[in-house]
Amino acid sequence: MISRKKILPYLLVSPYIIHFFLFVAFPVGFSIVLTFHKWNIISPMEYTGLNNYIRLFNDKTFLRSMGNTLIFLVIHIPLQIIFALLLAEILNQKIKLRGIFRGAFFLPVIVSGVVVTILWQQLFGYDTGLLNRLLIGIGLGKIGWLTDPNIAMSSIAIMATWKNVGLYIVLFLVGLQTVPPQYYEAAELEGASHAQKFFKITLPMINPTIFMVVLLSTIGGFSLFIEPYVMTGGGPLNSTISAVLYIYKQGFFYYHMGYAATLGLFFALIILSVVVIQKKFIEKGN
């Protein structure tokens, strides 16, 4: 007879195991099966072999959506790091109302993404938006923030940066506070400038935090969805359709479940590869 002592650990981990199989392993397994089928939810599944994979590599809109996601990442990640680090550095000084500023910068993080998106949609309006009114006020022309295909993704990246910067400020603040103050004191005694202290002490010391921020904003950036979904619907001319938005449209607009699963699997592999490469690259740098 199995002793009580032996069963107990299994009992204790069983909720997680059940949860894992039910909500992680089964959906992932089912998605992989789906990639070989055509299924619109209401009709029986139809086996289609590798058709979904062949379609994926010929799907120009999906390739475009991948390109758009990369454009977003290229704009968003540097912006995010520069602003978050700059603001964290300022908020790490003994300035007046520091607590209020820290809270204020974090506020957009906890506001619903849809609310933020609608707010920025009003700011970005072509004829009536506040930003264009300001531009006209100073004698400049209007910008098609969301209507110009060349600019729309940058506008979304600016908004996403504004929304998430508070989270990364907190991470950088934690990083900055781990730098021993005696390093700065020693540097000051040697006559180091602010810039030298920043580049020679701060940056190397907070490298693990930078890695984490790059990693988190990359994963966050890859899952770009709400912003283009609410603001532009993927337009103009598909210039803001992100990979996740495209997968969502295939799955829940058109009920191409097999194809959506194929896109999802492929995209998950890409994210995994990018994260692994990033990790290797930064570890090598360290």
Add this chain to the structure above:
Amino acid sequence: MTSCGSNNKNSRDAILYWCSNNIDEIKFAKIITDKWNKNNPNDQIKYQPVPEGRSSEEIILAAVVGNTTPDIYSNMWQGDVEAYAQAGVLIALDTLKGFMDFLSERCDSAVIEEIKSLDGHIYQIPWKINPIMLIYNVNFINDLKFQGPPRTYSEFFDASQKFQKDFDGDGYVDRWFGYSEVEVTWWQRFFDFYPLYLAASGGAPLVKNNQAVFNNEYAIEVFTFLRELYEKNYFSMEKLSARQDVFLSGVTATRFTGPWEIAHAEKFKPEGFEYEYTFMPVPDGHQGPVYTYGDPKNIVIFKTCKNPQAAWDYIKTMIDNEGDLKLLELTNQLPRRKNLNSNHFFNDYFTKNPKMKVFADQSEYVKGTDASPVLKEIFDLISQQYEACVVYGKKTPREAISDAADAVNLLFLE
């Protein structure tokens, strides 16, 4: 919702009817169901509004997947029926006793042909329509010294050019003749391209026998017309729907919309504001009636229904003369039936509601959607080309229509 449903003693065996969750349609369902249940103690009906969700389409889909469909569902968008029919979850109504006779009495042959599925059966009962027409500000049209609203593309351009204005002299237009959402979302084309295409072509289909048939001069003319409206800034490219009602606030003089706008306008219009509806604009020299999109919502019986014949008998009372009049009175939505504008049974209603009369006249010439299980994709593909050509001018109308047709044909091959 405790007030819904009948109090019949056999509620577990009752036929379940899901109506729309719009308050007026719930009232309609109650009246019809109460009357039926009183006269048919052996075939009781239980009605309830479609459960809350992001959209009724999603709820129905979830019900089909979960095998929890009601017996009867009204408010089924015509474009969704083919996919459900092919999935085998709907009753072929033409197999029910008396159905075809009733249908022929109610609708003309064109409508019967339109609702026929690809397998030759009929799975839906034409119920109600909300035709898309041109609403216009009467005062503005009078100010422009026009005899009436613009009817042709030339007249539309002429009025647009005269109406467009930059009030503050900053070089940017502040008042546009019309407005239509530029979003690429597939159903937005029900409010611009599709009704204009039907108007120009005399009600021609977009697809037939799994083949795109819209690569024609009518579609090109419509794209050309709309392109000019955006190019000359007669229609705003900006999303104006987030601000106050642009039509009632005088920012635009017209809009493509349906009869639902009447209740809204009556409630919110400023003092002295006058509006009317007219037919969709057509190409110069257009001959014949002006068709439009009717946004039809139909009634279906799901295969989960144990007594389809009784369900059909109940539906007949929903759509007989009295039922249709009640629908009009309670919801201001038009029944899809022939001779609506000349049937004396409805005369009083249209006398009391003169703004609805123009919709009754239009109801003779409305089209729904073509039978295809991939209709959303078709409209999405057209919408992609619409954006490229009409909104951004990246393609000529001819190229855009041709590319849309090629993409649709490719879709059918998949």
